[in-house]
Amino acid sequence: MADKFRGLVLSQQDKSVQAEFQDLSVDDLPDGDVLVRVDWSTLNYKDGMILNGLGRLVRHYPHVPGVDFAGEVVSSGDGRYAPGDQVILTGWRVGEAHWGGYAQYARVRADWLVPMPDGLDGAHAMAIGTAGFTSMLAVMALEEQGVSPDQDGEILVTGAAGGVGSVAVSILTKLGYRVAASTGRKDTHDYLRGLGAVSIVDRSELEDASKPLLSERWLGAIDSVGSSTLAHVLSEMKYHGVVAACGLAGGPDLPATVIPFLLRGVRLIGIDSVMCPYEKRVSAWDRLAQDLPMVGLDSATTKVALRDILPWGEKILKGQVRGRLLINVQ
Ligand code: NDP
Secondary structure, three states, rough: OOOOOEEEEEEEEEEEEEEEEEOHHHHHOOOOOEEEEEEEEOOOOOHHHOOOOOOOOOOOEEEEEOEEEEEEEEEEEOOOOOOOOEEEEEOOOOHHHHHHHOOOOEEEEEEHEEEEEOOOOOHHHHHHHHHHHHHHHHHHHHHOOOOOOOOEEEEEOOOOOOOHHHHHHHHHHHOOOOOEEEEEHHHHHHHHHHHHEEEEHHHHHHOOOOOOOOOOOOEEEEEOEEEEHHHHHHHOOOEEEEEEEOOOOOOOOOOOHHHHHHHHOOOOEOOOOOOHHHHHHHHHHHHHHHHHHHHHHHHHHHEEEEEHHHHHHHHHHHOOOOOOOEOOOO
């Protein structure tokens, strides 16, 4: 490998965060037992927050962001990985508390990696990224609660044109569910129908949280919005419906009542991708390799070079990114 490589480095000056591309060397990288050549990364909502210094996610600067990466092992002090292995990293607060994937090399703990599953390559793994991995965890949560495609009713996906939402629509469709996609962007309706949504719900229909119960509408739901949207969705669940709460794009509050839980036995399941245990990670990645149509994923993916990433960090915070962003790091 070359002595120097490129990386995006965040530094803090007078409480504001500055981003600069710098030449780094392996000695600059933090401790870890596996050195990985990072080929691909992604831009998730959380990356947008970190690039813009929001949410106090990063406590120590200088910092290399990028919460996900895929690449090839260059050297390893851990028996589970050898040079040449293809690996994926998502979560574990990499890109927040540890240096992440927006540099051409990363050094990390072997425990944080998963081997590339059969049927996926680095670019597709990162087109999926934390957002798509979270969608799969949400689908698995619905399944674990007994939701199945042969039951009567639709699965609602909120924030459907975003990263978590787009992948969730694709997976659910492939598995045979009838999917209702909720979006605030009219220009994404054809895109969402192309991913398989059978109906489109305007975001504004789901924003009123003033009524504890409304007509039963949804068999299951995958929510990336939170706040009054999640409260509204809870009030529209069918008897014993299941909601997987993934995100807070609309806000972290939940202005709901317990009535849907008490009168309809509605179940609200939290989804955490960051500290998800290893065995579950491996099975979710295997499921993604099997159950996510690559044609749909490709249509949901925009490829961006690492040097062009900064404006995209602002766009994702404004809800202006459609689907997934794949970052070419090399
Ligand atoms: P994106 O920005 O790609 O998607 C979020 C979508 O939410 C937008 O595209 C938009 O969808 C909708 N949205 C945005 N702002 C609002 C608003 N004010 N009110 C209602 N809807 C809104 O982000 P990701 O898909 O990467 O992440 C989605 C959420 O999931 C984020 O909150 C993120 O932090 C969280 N997340 C959680 C994880 C976990 O482990 N639990 C892991 C990954 C992400 P549309 O245009 O279709 O209306």
